[in-house]
Amino acid sequence: MPEIKKILGSVAISKKIIDELNLEAKNIAGYKKKIDEYMGQDVTSFLEVILFGAILLDASDIHIEPQEQNARLRIRLDGILQDVVFFDHQTRHHLLSRLKLLSKLKLNITDKPQDGRFSIESGGQLIEIRTSSLPAEYGESIVMRVLNPKNLIALDDLGLRKDLLKTFEKEIKKPNGMIIVTGPTGSGKTTTLYAFLKKIQNPEIKIITIEDPIEYHLKGVSQTQVSPEKGYTFAEGLKSIVRQDPDVILVGEIRDLETAKIALQAALTGHLVLSTLHTNDAAGTIPRLVDLGANASSVAPALKMAVAQRLVRKVCKKCSTLSKPTEKELSEIKKGLKSLPSAIKIPDLDKAQIARVKEGGCEACNFTGYKGRQGLFEAFLVNSKMEKFILTNPPVSSVRELAVKSGMATMYQSGLIDVVNGITTLDEVLRVVEEDEEQASPVIASESK
DSSP states (O other): OOOOOEETTEEEOOHHHHHHHHHHOSSHHHHHHHHHHHTTSOHHHHHHHHHHHHHHTTOSEEEEEEOSSSEEEEEEETTEEEEEEEEOHHHHHHHHHHHHHHHTOOTTOOSSOEEEEEEEEETTEEEEEEEEEEEETTEEEEEEEEEOGGGOOOGGGSOOOHHHHHHHHHHTTSSSEEEEEEOOTTSSHHHHHHHHHHHHOOTTSOEEEEESSOOSOOTTOEEEEOBGGGTBOHHHHHHHHGGGOOSEEEESOOOSHHHHHHHHHHHHTTOEEEEEEOOSSGGGHHHHHHHHTOOHHHHHHHEEEEEEEEEEEEEOTTTOEEEOOOHHHHHHHHHHHTTOOTTSOOOOTTTOOEEEOOTTOOGGGTTSSEEEEEEEEEEEEOOHHHHHHHTTOOOHHHHHHHHHHTTOOOHHHHHHHHHHTTSSOHHHHHHHSOOOOOOOOHHHHHHTO
């Protein structure tokens, strides 16, 4: 039986399994084959194969889902769930028990959700696994989020356009104010915020984060994790953090009025505050803060930049091809980019070639046609015109129209730019981003004069 030993509270994958998977599980087909091979063996080895194989494939999540007749194992690759294997409920029960022990979850609680975490030690590197159990119709469902430190990338590697990169670099170097990144779960908000921190981090400033939970450990940064059951909430933590003489504060998420108020106050009193919100677009940031109960008179001077993002799959470089867009595709692209700010340079659309994915893909892209992801962003700065407009408590649509009129390229337009640059496909952009509606109504035009 392969040995598993504890190293600093982590689990070490056996050398035998590391060597086997590195050699034989280079794509999802090889991963499935190794799982089938180990399924009848001891649960420890079986779990090692599941975990390390998913890490090798750069999976972001591992799902073990009970069904009526059996259980299903799925992994999320580049944002898309893929079936891996089905196994019996006895095997699922053994896996569940092992995972609960590793994650410090209570074995005897099966009718309530539980959250835990453990680490995997591989090649001298610790990879955090965040475990969530949820009671379901046919037993407990387990989802493991893989937090691989190699996903902590630099700002320059986010796939930003030159104009956005320049704007971001300028804004994060300011001594105070609030920058908010919005988007749904799994859209890369944390990666972007950590990229900001990595860019500005130096021995001359103090950075403190408050998170739920701490997803990645950053060297030289003071990180604290909320614990609501002990009364340590975002709001309580923030009150203490501002007394710790920080220059930069990262708040994992603004969820309630008290947190919003303290974060805004910190941004107005000499701190750079970075945080996230769950909204559909950048314009939704302002009404969302007001909906929480924050005063527009505080939001207007404190907020410096609002960013929204999604993750879009990139075409596989090994099997994709380039060809001229069809008339319909070209019409769609031209329509979407018609109102693009003139400062953003794009190829000649009449000469552009767009990427096509190969049906069935290849081994390099796990037979999907796509390999890797990058962000689609939209962002606007709160200038004097926007600051005055915020004081009128405008709806999302009006904020969006003014932001576009002030030079914001929308996420949809960002996606179309990636399409004409051969990075992704039109189908993929439409999968993750809604097509823009008509912009700049006469009402907002008159308001913004």
